[in-house]
Amino acid sequence: MRVSGKIRRILVDAGLVSDDDWTAARERGGQPVATLLGQGLLHEDALFETLGRASGVAPVDLSRIKPDPTALQTLPKEVCQEHGILPLSRNGDVLTIAVCDPFDVLLLDDLRRISKCHVRPVLSHPAAIKNATEAIYETKNEAVNQLLSEVSGMEAQIDVQVEQAEDIETAAAQGEDAPAVKLVNLVILRALKEKASDIHIEPGEGAMRIRLRVDGSLYEIMRPPLSLLPALSSRLKILAQLDIAERYAPQDGKFQIRYENRKIDFRLSILPVVGGEKAVMRILDAGAMALKIDNLGYEPKALDDIRRAANGAYGMLLLTGPTGSGKSTTLYSCVKEVATPDVNVVTVEDPVEYRMDGINQVPVNPKRGMTFAGALRSILRQDPDIVLVGEIRDTETADIAVKAALTGHLVLSTLHTNDAATTITRLCDMGIDPFMVASSLLCIGAQRLARKLCPACRVKLELPEKELLSVGFFESELPGLELHAPNPKGCPKCKDGYKGRFAILETLYLEQELKTMVIQRRSAVEIKTEAIKLGMLTLRRVGLLNVARGRTSLEEVLRTTLDDK
16 A cells, blocks of 8 residues: 655645654654544544545545445455555446545556556545455455355255265365365255256456356356365366366366265366366256156147157157257157167267166267267167267268168267258268268257246237237237236246246158158258148247247247248
8 A cells, every 4th residue: 555745745735734743654654644644633524625626536435335346346355455445336447446545646557457447536544445445355255154154054965976975074074175165065056956057167356256057048146255266176176087286278077966866967167267267067967857758848740750750660860959959858858768678779979968777878089089980880880779879070970870870770860050951951061962861861850949938927018910920920820819028027936037948849851752852952941841831830930839828938939040931
């Protein structure tokens, strides 16, 4: 904390103190202004009025101000304590900071550089800033301790599975890493209770941010101090059997926990970023999966197409869609339906997401030469009836999968395309002969996940008929049509008006007319048009049917599906 010599000249020239008083106060050590205030030789009101008039900086009473948490996170606690400053509020890129020396331009420049904000100083005396700073950061520490104490009785609810079963209560008692152990347990419990799919732990300015992905959207749940991040990262690495000494290279691993008498897998990814290491955990809860096709909520036409393909003697069933659209759940459901004791089912996945009893699952490992194509070749020598290929990524894998489908095997796999019809042209573009594509393909499904409206707080929505027709509703559907929208405030049962997700599935079953068009190399648009004539329901159409039922909102369907016009 520095006080510039300019303050001495201002106070002496204003007649508030004498040269001798200032010199004596400086010789006693500490800040002369604080000493003079303590001795009663300088009055606070007069000091603020004089310095404010000379500098153009307004004085503030810190006892009546509650600093904004967003502003506090802009500057590290150590910087505030070292320089005797306190961030008070932040409006966009303007940061208001209480300072005791408004003339210290070097400090103001440093704060501008560290915070990456325009700094607006306000005036307070050193003792007031010090007292306020100590009170604020002590309160933050108490909050963290209270947060960690919430899990003191919860460790027994989680049993972590590494090479040998580890008792978390024992681990929590092992000294310096105990707060990190408790914090990991708290975050995992919160994620499981909120049915999150991912946990994000990332360093920030002065604190780390922990977020959960629930129903496809990220929500922040807490901001523990940044000082806990190294211990927390080490704890996660120990669970996933990674190198705790390596902090400058990405690492991937997995671990398993036991919660409510079921096993849950976690896939951990560690990535070095500015400020530390970011950790992301994907939660793979096989017990929460609906492994019956009937329970997935598909339209009757789509359900019939998928079931017809899954029960085929041979051929290929492909599912398309972006990452996180539920393709794996659908494929596992198909496998579950047809995996009887007299059938040999083998899968090749990267990685194996859910363990299934009675099914041979092969993990891809490129570092050891186990690629999709290589594993698929070996699998075909294992006398399989049904083969599940996690993803068709290249021409070689596509070629082997098509040939396997033509030689008496049922092949299930995924591909990244926008809709069902473009999957056919994608395979042809990858070098697969159109005749082989037409001969091997049974059915293609394009899938998306849409959020469900909360039935407890959804609100009615009125829209003009012209707008409803423009998005795809038929004129015959408009009489009696009721639309609903999410309540932006939500309720205790939901988040932002949504609760849970469901699958929107478009299925294109290759009837003979469509097979002929594929052999003729007709475009994806032509194939899609003909498929609609044959009864195919597009993604947009399936979404609108669910809007009409009040299951989801029109906004959600427009966000997750493409216009079919």
